[in-house]
Amino acid sequence: MHVYRSHTCGQLTRADAGAEVRLSGWVHRVRDHGGVLFIDLRDHYGITQVIADGDSPAFAALEKVRAEYVIRIDGRVKERDASLVNPKIPTGEIEVYAIDMEVLGPSDELPLPVFGEQDYPEETRLTYRFLDLRREGLHANMMLRSNVVRWIRQKMWAQGFNEFQTPIITASSPEGARDFLVPSRLHPGKFYALPQAPQQFKQLIMVAGFDRYFQIAPCFRDEDPRADRSPTDFYQLDLEMSFVEQEDVFAAVQPVVQGLFEEFGQGRHVSSDWPRIAYRDALLWYGSDKPDLRNPIRMEIVSEHFAGSGFGIFAKLLENEGTEIRAIPAPTGGSRAFCDRMNAFVQKEGLPGMGYIFWREEGDAIVGAGPIAKNIGPERTEAIRLQLGLKAGDAAFFLGGKPEAFEAVAGKARNEIGRELGLTRTDRFEFAWIVDFPMYEKTDEGGIDFSHNPFSMPQGGMEALQGDPLKVHAYQYDLACNGYELISGGIRNHEPEIMFKAFEIAGYGRDEVEKRFGGMVKAFHYGAPPHGGCAAGIDRIVMLLADEQNIREVIMFPMNQRAEDLMMNAPSDPTPTQLRELRLRVVPKE
Numbered sequence: 268m269h270v271y272r273s274h275t276c277g278q279l280t281r282a283d284a285g286a287e288v289r290l291s292g293w294v295h296r297v298r299d300h301g302g303v304l305f306i307d308l309r310d311h312y313g314i315t316q317v318i319a320d321g322d323s324p325a326f327a328a329l330e331k332v333r334a335e336y337v338i339r340i341d342g343r344v345k346e347r348d349a350s351l352v353n354p355k356i357p358t359g360e361i362e363v364y365a366i367d368m369e370v371l372g373p374s375d376e377l378p379l380p381v382f383g384e385q386d387y388p389e390e391t392r393l394t395y396r397f398l399d400l401r402r403e404g405l406h407a408n409m410m411l412r413s414n415v416v417r418w419i420r421q422k423m424w425a426q427g428f429n430e431f432q433t434p435i436i437t438a439s440s441p442e443g444a445r446d447f448l449v450p451s452r453l454h455p456g457k458f459y460a461l462p463q464a465p466q467q468f469k470q471l472i473m474v475a476g477f478d479r480y481f482q483i484a485p486c487f488r489d490e491d492p493r494a495d496r497s498p499t500d501f502y503q504l505d506l507e508m509s510f511v512e513q514e515d516v517f518a519a520v521q522p523v524v525q526g527l528f529e530e531f532g533q534g535r536h537v538s539s540d541w542p543r544i545a546y547r548d549a550l551l552w553y554g555s556d557k558p559d560l561r562n563p564i565r566m567e568i569v570s571e572h573f574a575g576s577g578f579g580i581f582a583k584l585l586e587n588e589g590t591e592i593r594a595i596p597a598p599t600g601g602s603r604a605f606c607d608r609m610n611a612f613v614q615k616e617g618l619p620g621m622g623y624i625f626w627r628e629e630g631d632a633i634v635g636a637g638p639i640a641k642n643i644g645p646e647r648t649e650a651i652r653l654q655l656g657l658k659a660g661d662a663a664f665f666l667g668g669k670p671e672a673f674e675a676v677a678g679k680a681r682n683e684i685g686r687e688l689g690l691t692r693t694d695r696f697e698f699a700w701i702v703d704f705p706m707y708e709k710t711d712e713g714g715i716d717f718s719h720n721p722f723s724m725p726q727g728g729m730e731a732l733q734g735d736p737l738k739v740h741a742y743q744y745d746l747a748c749n750g751y752e753l754i755s756g757g758i759r760n761h762e763p764e765i766m767f768k769a770f771e772i773a774g775y776g777r778d779e780v781e782k783r784f785g786g787m788v789k790a791f792h793y794g795a796p797p798h799g800g801c802a803a804g805i806d807r808i809v810m811l812l813a814d815e816q817n818i819r820e821v822i823m824f825p826m827n828q829r830a831e832d833l834m835m836n837a838p839s840d841p842t843p844t845q846l847r848e849l850r851l852r853v854v855p856k857e
Contacts, residue, residue, distance in 0.1 A: 268287075268289050269289065271289070271291045271339060271371075272289050272290055272291045272339075273288050273289045273290075274288050274289075274290060275290075275310055275311070275312040275313065276290055276292045276308050276309055276310040276312055276313050276314055276315040276358070277310070277312030277313020277314070277315075277356075277357055277358060278312065278313070278358070279315060279344055279358050279361050279363070280357070280358070280360060280361065281346055281360045281361060283344045283361065284344050284345060284346045284361060285343065285344060286343070286344045287341070287342075287343055288341075288342060288343070288344055288363060289339065289340070289341050290308055290310075290315060290317070290339070290340045290342075290363065291310065291337070291338070291339045291340070291371065292308045292309050292310035292315075292337070292338070293308070293309045293310070293335050293336070293337055293381075293401065294306055294307075294308065294309075294332050294333065294334055294335060294336045294337075294338060294374075295307040295308065295309035295314055295334070295381070295382055296334065296382050297332065297333070297334065299330075302320060302321050303318065303319070303320045304318065304319045304320075304326065304329050304330065305317070305318055306318075306319075306329065306332070306365075308338070308340060308363075309401075311406075313356060313357055313358060314356055314358065315358045315361075315362070315363055316353075316358070316361075316362040316363070317329075317340050317342065317362065317363045317364075317365050318345075318362050318363070318364055318365065319364070319365040323364065323365050323366065324366055324367060325340070325341075325342075325365040325366060325367050325368040326365075328368045328370075329365060329368055332368075332370065333374060333376075334374070334377060334380070334381065334382065335374040335377060335381055335398075335401075336370060336372065336373055336374050337370070337371045337372035337373075337374075338368055338369065338370055338371060339368065339369040339371055340363060340365050340367070340368055341365070341366050341367035341368070342363040342364050342365045342366050342367075343363065343364045343366065344361050344362075344363055344364075345361060345362055345363070345364050346360065346361060347359070347360055347361060347362055377398065378391060378394075378395050378398070379391050379392065379395060379398060379399065381398060381401045381402055383402075384402060384403065384404050387399075389819075389827060389828075390827070390833060393819075393825065393826075393827050393832075393833045393834060394833040394834055395834070396823075396824055396825075396834050397834070400823070404820075405820065407813075408809070408813045408815065408820055408821045409821075409823055411531065411809060411812060411813055411821075412805070412809045412821055412823075414531070415527065415531060415805070415808065415809055415812065416483055416805065418527060418530060418531070419483070419504055419523065419527065419805075420483070422522070422523050422526060422527070423481045423504075423506070423523065426479075426519060426522070426523070427479050428479040428480065428481040428506060429477060429479060429480060429481070430480075430481055430482055430483075431472060431477070431480055431482060432482060433462070433465040433468035433469065433472075433482065433484065434462070434468065435461065435462065435485065436449060436459045436461070437459060437460060437461075437462050437468075438459070438460060438783070439458070439460040439783070440460070440462070440463060440466065440467060440783070440784070444463055444488035444489060444490050445488070445489035445490070446460040446461065446463065446487075446488075446489065447460065447461040447487045447488075447489055447499075448460055449461065450849045450851055451849075452848050452849055455849070455850040456850065461487035461500075462486060462487060463486055463487060463488050464484070464486050464503070464505065464802060465482060465484050465486075465505050466720070466722060467722075467784065467786065467787045469482075469505060469506075469507040469800065470507065470722065470759055470761075470787060470790075470798065471786065471787060471790055472507065473507055473508075473509045473759075473795075473796055473798040474790040474791070474793070474794070474795045474796070476509075476796075477509075478508070478509045478510075479506075479507075479508050479509070480505075480506060480507045480508075480800075481504065481505060481506040481507075482504075482505045482506075483502055483503075483504060483505075483805065484502065484503055484504075484505040484802070485500060485501075485502055486500065486501055486502070486503055487499065487500045488500075488501075489830075492826075492828050492829075492830065494816060494817045494818065495751055495807055495810065495817075495818050496818060497806065497818060497819075497822060497825060497826065498826055498828070498829075498830040499826050499830055501804060501805070501806050502804075502805040502806060503802040503803060503804050503805055504523075504802065504803040504805060505800075505802045506519075506520075506800045506801060506802070507798060507799070507800030508798060508799060508800055509796040509797070509798045510796055510797055510798070511758070511797070511798065511799050512758065512797075512799070513702070513742055513744060513758055513799065515799075516744075516756060516758075516799050516800060516801060517541075517700060517744075520746070520754065520801060520803075521541060524698070524746070524753070524754070524803065524808075525537055525539060525698075527808070528696050528811075528812065531812045532696060532812060533812075535694050535695055535696060536694060536695035536696070537695070537696045538560075538695065538696065538697045538698050541698045541699055541700055541746075542560075542699050542700070543699075543700045543702050544558070544699050544700070544701055544702070545701075545702060545703040546701055546702065546703050546704045546705065547703070549699075549701050549747075550670070550674055551566065551568070551593075551670075552565045552566055552567075553565070553566065553678055553681060554566065554674045554675060554676075554677040554678020554679070554680075554681055555675070555678040555750070556701050556704075556745065556747070556752075557701070557745065557747040557750060557751055557752040558678075558699065558701075558747055558750065559682060559685075559691065559697070559747075559749050559750030560697035560698075560699055560747075560749075561685075561691045561692045561693065561695060561697050561749060562681065562682060562685030562686075562690055562691040563685075563690055564595060564596055564597070564598075564681050564684060564685050564690065565596070566593050566594060566595050566596075566677060566681060567593070567594050567596075567654065567655060568591050568592070568593055568594075569592050569593065569594045569651055569654065569655075569665070570585055570590075570591045570592045572592075572643065572647045572650055572651050572654075573585060573592045573643065573647075573665075573667075576642070576643040576644075576647055577642040577643055577644065578622070578639055578642040578643050579642075580622075580667070581622070581665070581667045584667045584668055585667075589669050590667065590668055590669055591667070591668075591670060592665055592666070592667040593665070593666050593667070593670070593673075593677060594651065594655060594663045594664065594665055595621075595663065595664040595665075595666075595677060595680055595681050595684060596655045596656070596657055596661070596662075596663050597609075597661060597662040597663060597664060597684050597688065598657065598658075598661045598688065598690065599660055599661060599688050599690075600625070600661060600662040600684060600687075600688050601625035601626055601627060601659070601660045601661050601662045602625065602662075603625065603636075603637070605662070605687070605688075606623040606625055606637065606662055606664070608687075609621065609623070609664060609680060609683065609684060609687075610623065610664075612679075612680060612683050613666075613676055613679075613680050616676045616679055616680075617676065618666070618673060618676050621664040621665060621666055621680065622637075622638070622639045622664070622665040622666075622667075623637055623639065623662055623663065623664045623665065624636070624637050624639050624640045624648060624651065624652075624662065624663050624665075625637055625661070625662035625663075626652055626657060626658065626659050626660070626661055626662070627659055627660070628659040633649075633652065633658065633659045635648035635649070635651075635652065639665065651663060664680065664684070666680075682750065696748055696749060696811070697748065697749060698746060698747065698748050698753075699746070699747050700744055700745070700746055700747075701744060701745045701746075701747055702743075702744045703726070703740045704718065704719045704740065704741055704743040704744070704745075705718050705719075705737065705739070705740060705741070706718065706719075706723070706725050706736065706739040706740060706741040706743075706769070707736040707737055707739060707772065707773065708737070709737065714774060715736050715737075715772055715773055715774065716773050716774070717773050719741060719743045719755075719757070720741075720743055720755070720756075720757050721769070721770065721773065722757070722759050722760055722766075723741040723742055723743045723757035723758065723759065723760060724741065724742045724757070724758045724759060724760040724761070724765070725739050725740070725741055725742075725760070725765070725769060726739070726740045726741060726742055727739070728762075728765055729762075729764065729765050729768060732765070732768045732769060732772060736772045741757060742757050742758035742799070743755075743756070743757040744756055744757065744801070746801075746803070748811065749811060751807055751811065752804075752807075753803055753804060753807055753808060753811075754801050754802065754803045754804075755801060755802060756799065756800055756801020756802060757799060757800075757801070758797070758798075758799035759797075759798050759799055759800075761791055761795040761796065761797055761798060762791070762795075763788055763791045763792060766780070766788070766791070767780060806818050806821055806822055809821040841853070
């Protein structure tokens with residue numbers, strides 16, 4: 268017999284009754300029933316119930332074990348009585364009568380329990396992550412993640428993609444976030460960077476003629492943390508294709524993502540009709556470029572009904588250039604209490620409030636109520652109702668001003684209204700491609716910078732770059748699902764002169780472009796194919812599939828909100844020797 272086990276703790280069935288077996292695992296739970304000990308023994312594969320009474324040679328030793336001891340059990344498999352069968356576990360029809368026991372690894376008193384799914388402070392959970400990972404829910408999440416990555420690899424290979432690895436130590440590149448810099452010992456004063464994405468390398472793979480590339484790629488970005496974003500590193504399905512247009516990328520990606528969610532979505536509906544929504548329309552209709560389409564509410568511009576109206580606040584706003592009034596329909600939300608509650612919601616988000624109208628039946632008529640309806644009159648109120656397709660018992664909320672000032676809060680209000688009214692269907696995954704992103708945006712200082720990926724091809728090529736840069740759209744696209752961005756990508760700018768012009772508009776001279784992206788620029792002078800691709804966030808995909816609200820629940824060893832590894836004590840202070848080798852000095856914080 269093997270020194271540690273003949274079977275795993277998830278393997279034994281009624282067919283093994285009478286067999287002599289050896290199991291090893293963790294003591295999940297101990298129950299003392301007055302002279303009879305029941306121990307749930309756990310390993311990676313499952314749980315087996317071990318029993319020992321006063322006649323068992325192992326009884327005295329088993330009395331001394333505590334939760335999370337690692338032990339070896341020798342024993343005999345017994346069928347449970349029919350009334351004692353546990354249908355919740357695969358081994359629920361048997362138990363193992365203990366004959367011998369050995370402690371393989373004792374455990375100190377636990378800082379957090381492994382049995383059950385109690386909510387513990389994040390600091391404790393991350394400091395003792397190795398214990399946290401033993402808990403059933405987190406263990407299941409990690410196995411889901413492993414199976415998702417395996418499934419993706421198999422699907423990508425089946426679609427003719429080849430997996431290649433790109434460097435981890437490279438040069439700094441503007442990807443929209445701060446780099447993690449790595450000082451060079453051999454080149455004092457110079458720094459490498461950890462890649463924010465394999466962007467340049469995967470484009471060079473296309474120039475090298477490999478046609479279809481993918482990688483489960485680690486990426487490093489020094490970002491502020493969010494519930495759906497790690498502050499340091501993450502993994503993405505990175506892919507690139509040669510001789511393709513935007514629709515070719517979409518056609519290659521959809522079977523992978525849709526199939527993945529169908530395989531691991533636990534029976535939830537997965538949409539197969541993925542609409543293309545222009546970026547400007549996504550902001551108008553949903554207040555977000557990653558809309559949650561499970562919520563059917565679509566916002567509309569209703570400025571014409573308020574221009575010159577008796578509602579002075581909105582009428583005066585509309586006299587200013589670039590302003591508009593936007594409505595958020597709220598089917599079934601036609602009560603003053605609900606309207607007041609939603610108004611309070613946007614006030615917490617930093618806006619003064621929302622106006623509203625709610626409609627009710629009066630005889631044979633549908634009449635608008637509320638301060639706005641009173642001020643603009645019945646004709647305008649009715650015109651708004653008809654435009655929004657509302658009926659008695661419904662409501663509409665209104666926000667006004669320059670869209671960039673209220674759009675994000677409007678999007679949050681839309682989500683909150685959909686949730687509160689039960690309009691958002693939570694048992695599904697709804698996807699949409701967001702397309703036609705602006706190539707550039709204004710900076711806070713009034714300059715021009717890239718709004719998205721700087722390596723994307725402008726729609727219209729060189730000719731488009733001769734006019735107003737804020738009107739240039741790029742062949743850039745995102746895939747949104749349930750309010751999250753899952754994929755970002757684009758058709759690449761593979762023509763050097765267009766690339767130089769695109770960077771020039773954003774304030775990067777030719778010399779700087781050649782210095783920062785010299786390898787790629789040089790490659791484009793030696794026959795570059797049209798190419799494009801995208802990257803899908805593995806962590807975020809698994810978070811959605813696991814129905815978790817925080818990305819740390821699907822990452823094996825995550826950082827905390829302050830980008831600290833509490834288990835390994837990182838970041839840490841360098842030693843004087845390390846600093847001397849790198850010719851660095853730490854400047855004290857002021």
